Amino acid sequence: MSTPNxxxxxxxxxxxxxxxxxxxxxxxLWNDYGYCVRCVLQHGxxxxxxxxxxxxxxxxxxxxxxxxxxxxRKCRSFDVEMHFYRYFAKxxxxxxxxxxxxxxxxxxxxxxxxxxxxxxxxxxxxTELSVNQCFTVLDWLANFHxxxxxHPAEGLWQQGGYWHLSTREDEYKQTQDGExxxxxxxLDELQRACxxxxxxxxxxxxxxFCFSADFARCAAVDFQYPGCAPGIVDVAYFIGSALSDEDQxxxxxxxxxxxxxxxxxxxxxxxEGHQIKQLERAWRNLxxxxxxxxxxxxxxxxxxxxxxxxxxxxxxxLALAIIEKDKC
Numbered sequence: 001m002s003t004p005n006x007x008x009x010x011x012x013x014x015x016x017x018x019x020x021x022x023x024x025x026x027x028x029l030w031n032d033y034g035y036c037v038r039c040v041l042q043h044g045x046x047x048x049x050x051x052x053x054x055x056x057x058x059x060x061x062x063x064x065x066x067x068x069x070x071x072x073r074k075c076r077s078f079d080v081e082m083h084f085y086r087y088f089a090k091x092x093x094x095x096x097x098x099x100x101x102x103x104x105x106x107x108x109x110x111x112x113x114x115x116x117x118x119x120x121x122x123x124x125x126x127t128e129l130s131v132n133q134c135f136t137v138l139d140w141l142a143n144f145h146x147x148x149x150x151h152p153a154e155g156l157w158q159q160g161g162y163w164h165l166s167t168r169e170d171e172y173k174q175t176q177d178g179e180x181x182x183x184x185x186x187l188d189e190l191q192r193a194c195x196x197x198x199x200x201x202x203x204x205x206x207x208x209f210c211f212s213a214d215f216a217r218c219a220a221v222d223f224q225y226p227g228c229a230p231g232i233v234d235v236a237y238f239i240g241s242a243l244s245d246e247d248q249x250x251x252x253x254x255x256x257x258x259x260x261x262x263x264x265x266x267x268x269x270x271x272e273g274h275q276i277k278q279l280e281r282a283w284r285n286l287x288x289x290x291x292x293x294x295x296x297x298x299x300x301x302x303x304x305x306x307x308x309x310x311x312x313x314x315x316x317x318l319a320l321a322i323i324e325k326d327k328c
Contacts, residue, residue, distance in 0.1 A: 007035050007051050014042065014104055014111050015049065038116060047101050052109040060279045065123055071160050073167055076157075077224035083155040084223040085112065087184075088199070095143040096122070096219035122210035122219045129242045131251045134214040137238060140218050140260040141204060141244045145231035146266035148199035149279075156226030160200040161237075163297035164188060164229075171300030171312065180316065181295050183323050187293040190323075194286060195302035196321060204234040205241035232283040235259055236290035236315075240307050248311035250296045256284060292319035 008023060017126050024038040026048065034052040041047055054075070085100040098114035128203045129137070146199075153160070165172060165188040175181045178309045201208070202225025239248060239255055260280045298305045 007037070007053070010051055010053075010106070010111070011037070011039065011049060014106075015039075015047075015102065015113060027164075028232070031074075033046040038118075039228055041101075044101055044121055045114045046119045047118050048098065050110075050112040050114070052110050052111075053106075069170055077162070080108055080156050080226065081222075082112065084226050085114070086228070087155060089223075091147065093143075094314070095147075095149055096217065097139045097223070097322035098219070098221060116212045117219050119223070120219070121212050122217070123213060124211040124215070125209075126209065126211070127206060128244065129153045129215070129270075131243065131247055131254065133211075134239070134242050134255060135258045136211065136215055136218045137204075137206070137209050137242065138235065138255060139262045140209070140220060141201070141231065141234050141238065142259050142262035143199065143266050144220070144298060145198040145234070146263055149267065150197065151199055153199050153226070155230045156199065157202065157225060159192065160202040160227030160229040161233055162203050162225040162292060162315045163301075164191075165293075165296075168300065171297060175296065175300035177264065178304070179320050180292065180299055183292070183320055184296050186323050186326075187289055187296060187319065190289050191230055191286060191293065192235065194230045194282055196230060196233050196282050199226050200229045200231060200234045202229075202234070206237045206238065207241070229265070230283050230286050230290070232286050233290045236287055240278060240291070240309075240312060245309045245311065248309065249314075256287065260284070288319040288322065289305055 011023065021224075022040065026036040026038055028035050028104070029050070029052065032055055034050065036048065036050045037095070038048050039044065082103050082105065085098075086103055088099060089099060096117070099266060100112065102111070102113040108285055130142055159166065165184055172181070174182060201223065203222055204220070207223040209220055211218045239252055243251065244256075260283075264276050267279075271279075291312055292315060295308060295312050298308055
């Protein structure tokens with residue numbers, strides 16, 4: 001599959017330092033909103049360029065969710081991503097992520113020219129990890145969340161994550177009536193009411209991380225949905241995307257232990273020990289809530305989705321029991 005000529009023309013127009021026409025297509029963007037390519041600049045070295053071009057029609061969607069509401073959410077997400085790279089990505093003490101070379105709002109889209117992580121040794125991507133490999137990403141998330149704990153999310157999403165209730169009204173309406181749908185607003189409230197908010201990645205699936213050859217290091221990409229939330233929201237989503245069903249059931253607690261151990265170390269210079277323990281208690285208690293909230297989204301968006309597995313169902317049952325107990 002090659003990059004369409006008009007996207008190549010856009011590259012040449014806005015990145016005039018292209019050394020040659022050797023443009024490698026990495027992948028098309030979700031739902032045909034553009035392309036991600038790799039190329040080389042004359043004086044800037046290798047870059048990855050994400051070109052977003054708004055489609056003329058929004059009538060197609062792999063899951064049938066081609067609505068004006070979803071289209072506007074995507075448009076907002078690209079504005080947020082550009083803001084993140086411009087004002088947040090250059091913060092000190094951040095775990096690895098691509099630094100921006102050029103960011104430009106186009107007449108009908110956006111252009112992101114970012115440092116090529118492959119050139120920095122992050123040469124591998126995958127769709128599934130072992131538990132030990134999973135720890136690498138949990139460390140990344142812990143350090144990211146520690147850096148942005150209680151940090152204002154100006155210009156980002158007021159609430160981070162791509163599936164939270166206020167952005168998924170269409171899917172909520174299609175969710176089958178039952179305990180999960182009835183609990184949807186309470187699940188959302190419990191996350192928003194948490195005293196410990198950070199800036200989350202918002203789409204921390206395994207596909208959005210690049211790894212060194214030995215999986216000892218990783219870097220994150222695709223910052224369309226960062227915003228305020230408890231850090232455990234990223235963790236719950238990541239575990240469900242990266243581990244096999246069997247590993248999720250057997251090792252989710254070990255994953256949380258690793259995450260909170262790294263988080264405590266990252267916060268030790270700025271927080272007292274008792275404050276770190278309070279944060280850990282609050283976020284651990286929200287793990288089943290975050291899982292159930294994601295289940296709520298899937299139940300409306302794609303009720304047969306493979307991520308609705310035994311672990312997610314167990315955590316959802318626990319979350320519903322917690323909510324029911326709170327009523328008493």
